[in-house]
Amino acid sequence: MSDAAFDHTDVVPGKWRPVAEESRTTRIVLIAIALGGLALLVLAPLAVVFAEALAKGAWAAVKSLGSRDARSAIQLTLLVAAISVPVNAVFGIAAAWVITKFDFKGKAFLITLIDLPFSVSPVVAGLALVLLFGTNSLIGGWLVASGFPIIFALPGIVLASIFVTFPFVARELIPVMIEQGRAEEEAALTLGASGWRVFRTVTLPNIKWALLYGVLLCNARAMGEFGAVAVVSGKIRGQTATMPITIEMLYNEYLSVAAFSMAAVLALLALITLALKTALEWRHADQLAATRRH
């Protein structure tokens, strides 16, 4: 087909008008609905976060973030992300490698299982972890007795964060790796490269943008997870309260500026994530096109 169909002909006599598009009025109305809806539903809440944080001036906002509990929450959240994101990246790469480079029975089932956390409520995920590792359980009781508690402690928060972000990296990698096939790796093998070398020099460069994309999404979710962490953390101030949990506690204590200041930090992080993600999409549109359906 020629580019003809994409040409916008100017005003023409008679009833003729471009075939595969809506009238100008319809277009304007639809664009207005889309933009208006987004502004109301998405941008307004975002704006409110910053407005409320700065309600008593920038100094009050900054000062609230300097408190001991706030700093401890920020540190904890960074620590949780620093552990759970790499773990998920390794898992994602391993799962995508197995799924795309080999044929085996039950592959579809394995993919379903990997996607499972998407359809489990974070609260249910937290509950499941509590039931497995809580003091009342066999494993949990033993772990607590040996001085390594999981629930109401860092490991539980990390496990919960990994659970809710579980499919992210794998889902970004699988379509890209399917698209790229196995030929390049096979060629490298025939040239005598070792398995690890093939992965490092052939596979990884091919998937690095999709991997980064998955890691970004995973990081944003890991830092922001609330439901699952609320259940497993015990919400101990200064110890197991992550940033989202601290936001809840501050908000419930009517410390609005403090709550929204911390929310603004997370919102900024979300904006940075989006900016990076968008930059990736613009620069590596071809490779990421395969993944834009999660």
Next chain:
Amino acid sequence: MALALRSQAQKSPMPGFRLGMGITLTMLSVIVLLPIGALLAQGISYGPAGVWNTVNTPRVWAALYLSFRLAFFAAVFNLIFGTLLAWVLARYEFPGRRLVDAVVDLPFALPTAVAGIALTALYAPNGVFGSLAKAAGGKIAYTEWGILIALIFVGLPFVTRTVQPVIAEIEREVEEASATLGASRFYTLRRVILPMLLPAALTGFALSLARAVGEYGSVIFIAGNLPMKTEIAPLLIVIKLEEFDYNGAAAIGIAMLLISFSMLLVINLIQIWSRRRIGHV
């Protein structure tokens, strides 16, 4: 399972099957399968009768009904608005289109607790939109409407993100063919374009629904959390846990899992059916 898998994959010259499968299955078991198993085990030890008795109380039914009903409405809204948004982003040129495209993903990136307090601040009676509603004699936050808005927010990007690439793949010739056969633009949209988008839109709908059913962080702030009225099912689980009623929490958790999975199963079947008719995608 791993042993059987290995023997099948051994024909492949590709390395790393044992290592990759080892990591995959270990992680999957520790993070996902064992905890879910523990949940189910708790339900079994509690007994079907116990689970049923916990669930079969007015308060639990009310919470489950509220969660699933509002999640469904939110997903329906997102299905319609998300499809419209995808169409506008994929087909129309306007200043700032790429920026708008990026903004669509904000609900994915913004932590739910942040969204929760922001929506509450907006829609509470003293908030920007809440005061408008109050002036009109209505109330949004601390009612079902507030919950609905929060659920719409968290599920907003799913349909747009699944439908947008499909719109980009539609051949113009199909639309032109419809026009040459005498169909109006509206008829073409309704009878040709929408059916082509349906499978992808349903995928987005299912994701949006699953997300909304289990959503907790963005809802509890705006919900008001009144038993029988604005108490969502995940909150009931948290309450049971705080009362150390592990059996009760597990019972509600299992009920949610069962309902979610049967809903997703139905949606999957509809999808398989509509995909088979179209052939691919």
Next chain:
Amino acid sequence: MHIEIDEIAKQFGSTTALHPVSLPIPSGALVALLGPSGSGKTTLLRILGGLEFPSSGRVLFDGKDATGLSVQERQAGFVFQSYALFRHMTVFENIAYGLRARPRRNRPPEAEIQRRVTKLLELIQLPQIAKRFPNQLSGGQRQRVALARALAIEPRMLLLDEPFGALDARVRKELRQGLRDIHDNTGLTTVFVTHDQDEAMELADLVVVMSMGKIEQVGRPQDIRARPATPFVREFIDA
């Protein structure tokens, strides 16, 4: 229907797809627009069908100015190179589409639709495939369904863009005769675009050779073969 192309030109931005071209197409003729890609033949066909609006010039149907008619009003049966069948509809629904899309007052009753679709399926010699979906058909079958779908609206003319382009050589030969038969049965003024000079020469009453947005020569196949008007035509038909 007699078609008159009167000084039609088309620009896309800064590129000229068609220099002003004029061409009378006699009623009931089977005409081939022949030329290499980029010669403007598809653009001319799309302008006839109302899919494209000319930058200047007029199209006349039976002497009346049709330039401003919308694609829906032209009632041109159009067969696309990719066939553009509706994947989510059965063959039957594809063919019935144009009838069902009519406003209620012009829409034939259901029994009439059934009767017409059945008749068209017989015309294309595929009466047994009504319930199949396009992805279950061979390339040749798809082409014939696209043709039947275009005929269902009782078009005033038939326009085909590379109707045999996507088919292998054997099926192509078979379907050429099919198109010839349908043309002879219906008597519709038919214009098809092709880059294959054998196809044009064998099938058309009148061949229009185009190059670089201009008409090089118009004539009966044997005349063009015997007396190529320009070096381009000579080279192109020898190739």
